[in-house]
Amino acid sequence: MDFLLGNPFSSPVGQRIEKATDGSLQSEDWALNMEICDIINETEEGPKDAFRAVKKRIVGNKNFHEVMLALTVLETCVKNCGHRFHVLVASQDFVEGVLVRTILPKNNPPTIVHDKVLTLIQSWADAFRSSPDLTGVVAVYEDLRRKGLEFPMTDLDMLSPIHTPQRTVFNSETQSGQNSVGTDTSHRGDSNQQTTPLHTSALLPSDTPITPTPEQIGKLRSELEMVSGNVRVMSEMLTELVPTQTEPADLELLQELNRTCRSMQQRVLELIPRIANEQLTEELLIVNDNLNNVFLRHERFERLRTGQTTKAPSEAEAAPDLIDMGPDPVATGNLSSQLAEMNLGSSSVRAGLQSLEASGRLEDEFDMFALTRGSSLADQRKEVKYEAPQATDGLAGALDARQQSTGAVSRGACPEEG
Incomplete structure (x- = not known):
């Protein structure tokens, strides 16, 4: 019946999937992958069109490099898109008729494709087990296990959660990492859809060093x-939005991005001392610095938005106390001292950030951590000057589309991001 719907690669998202899975690519185009996620989340036909395009690229394709790229796109979309896409991907027809069929012995798939398919099936079965309308993949997984099929060992892969579309407030009970903020507007209010982390505690003790394989890297x-x-x-939003004229929907999305990025930073900091790979550790440190910089920009945005940039005379007299480098219950105290020349206030970021448990302790730890780098965090702040870092065209385009919409948008890291 698919042939009646035309070429799956003719739709906007289909065209991008065709490019993202082209065999001439040497590696994944992550900016394009995140743009695909944005289109899926923000358009009515996005999930169905993307599903058809991915299916088209996989079925009967003997170019396993393209198949592998398609599986990566599929994995990225499952992690960053919403329930509408999950329903299609988790169906028994797709998992059994497309994914499992791809790795049948008669097709002679390479080991990397074989293991990738099984890893996806296993992780989705674990993540979607509690969702009644997503259990098709669970049935296939259990059937394969009963037939004696061995699934790959999972370790670093298990550190990645499957992300569902709804916005999850990270509190003391949900501190798991999250890949990206979803933007599925049709399911924003459904509170029973949450990020479903894959279980790691039973596999990897918190102090166990990790020596990753090339595939894990x-x-x-x-x-x-x-x-x-x-x-x-998040940087694009901070650049585009005017603090005193921010729409509630934009503000809500920005706050969710902030919460999600802070949760991501927790996972990054957990991995830094455990990864036994110097180059990976350096990459983790760079990501951590970028997170710190965008948090500083968000704090400044909040101060301007809440009108705390001008101090009364009595408050100005108390400034010497505010730059005390000793223990301070307000996590942004150090920030105000380093940015005093910009007349920023010293009160904490608005109550939205206080939903993160012990955020003050984490902020202090992150500042201490950043100071161990080649240049201090203070130096980095001077260099950044709160300008938006370069963003990819795909993400910028998706953000422009979002800002033109009058409806509330919820986003994610890949990613969407995105």
Whole structure:
């Protein structure tokens, strides 16, 4: 019946999927992958069109490099898109008729494709087990296990959660990492849809060093790219929005991006001392610095938005106390001292950020951590001057589209990000 609907690659998202899975690509185009996620989340036909395009690229394709790229796009979309897309991907027809069929012995798939398919099935089955309308993949997974099929061992992969479309407030009970902020506007109010982390505590003790394999290194780098995608989107919003004229929907999305990025930073900081790979550690440190910089810009935005940039005479007299480098219950105290020349206030970021448990302790830890780098965080702040870092065209385009919409948008890291 698909042939009656025309070429799957003719739709806007289909065209991008065709480019993102082209066999001439040497590696994944993460900016394009995140743009695909944005289109899926922000358009009515996005999920169906993307599903058809991915299916078209996989079915019967003997170019396994293209198949692998399609599987990566599929994985990225599942992590960053919403329930409308999950329903299609988690169906038994797709998992069994497309994914499993791709790795049948008669097709002679390479090991990397074989393991990738099984890893996706296993992770989705675990993540969607509690959702009644997403259990098709669970049935296939259990059937394969009963037949004696061995699934790949998962370790670093298990550190990545499957992200569902709704906005999850990270509190003391939900502190798991999240790849990206979803932007599925049709399911924003559904509170029973939450990020479903894959379980890691039973597999990897918190102090166990990790020596990643080349495949795991690639996986971790893809996750870091998703974190960077969220940072880029948040930076674009901070550049485009006027603090005193921000629409409620934009403000809500910005606050959710901030919460999500802070949760991501927790995962980054957990990995830094455990990864036994110097180059990866350096990449994690760079991502951590970028997160810190965008947090500083957000704090300044909040101060301007809430009108705390001008101090009364009595408050100005108390300034010497505010730059005390000793213990301070307000996590942004150090920030105000370093940015005193900009007449920023010293009160904490608005109550939205206080939903993160022990955020003050984390902020202090992050500042101390950043000071161990080649240049201090203070130096980095002077260099940044609160200008938006370069963002990809895809993310910028998606953000422009979002800002032109009158409806509330909820976003994610890859990513969307995005």
